[in-house]
Amino acid sequence: MEGKRTKKPYYYFAPILTSFPFGVLPLGYHSPTPLDTKKFCDKKFCKNLSTNEDGEVLICGHAYHEECFRVLGLKCEHCYKYLDKSIDELTKSYNQRLQLEEVQLELNDEEKDENDCELEEIDGYVPNVKTDSELQQRILGMFV
Numbered sequence: 001m002e003g004k005r006t007k008k009p010y011y012y013f014a015p016i017l018t019s020f021p022f023g024v025l026p027l028g029y030h031s032p033t034p035l036d037t038k039k040f041c042d043k044k045f046c047k048n049l050s051t052n053e054d055g056e057v058l059i060c061g062h063a064y065h066e067e068c069f070r071v072l073g074l075k076c077e078h079c080y081k082y083l084d085k086s087i088d089e090l091t092k093s094y095n096q097r098l099q100l101e102e103v104q105l106e107l108n109d110e111e112k113d114e115n116d117c118e119l120e121e122i123d124g125y126v127p128n129v130k131t132d133s134e135l136q137q138r139i140l141g142m143f144v
Contacts, residue, residue: 028061031082035061042078043068 010019028035036042040055042062055065060079064072 026059026061027079027082028058028076031060031062031078033062033078041065041068042076043072044077 008021010021012019033042039046040063041048043064046065046068048065048067054067055063056069057063058076060076062076062078064076
């Protein structure tokens, strides 16, 4: 419906008085694995569940022990999978669009070929040389 505004969800964080729309939240909120506030390390099968020493919270919001983060190749496994999947979807969508454009170009080329055939059937086009020379003289006359 035109002109109708949809209500978007907003998120509140305890110490901050303002609300945030979903789009401005860190990447960890967008990944399929939500941030877990009950345990420190977000690595699957982390063996060091009891402590949060020697760990960091990444900018995406996920947290890892230093050792766990090194095992993962210094990347957030949840956000990496999310971004990888999103890039694959965008790539497929882009390639499908390119294929559609190729089909359109082929159809346009076929139409041009048909139009060219129609032009070839016209007999005896003779350009009017007299009109061209008169136009040239008038243009030159403006500069004199």
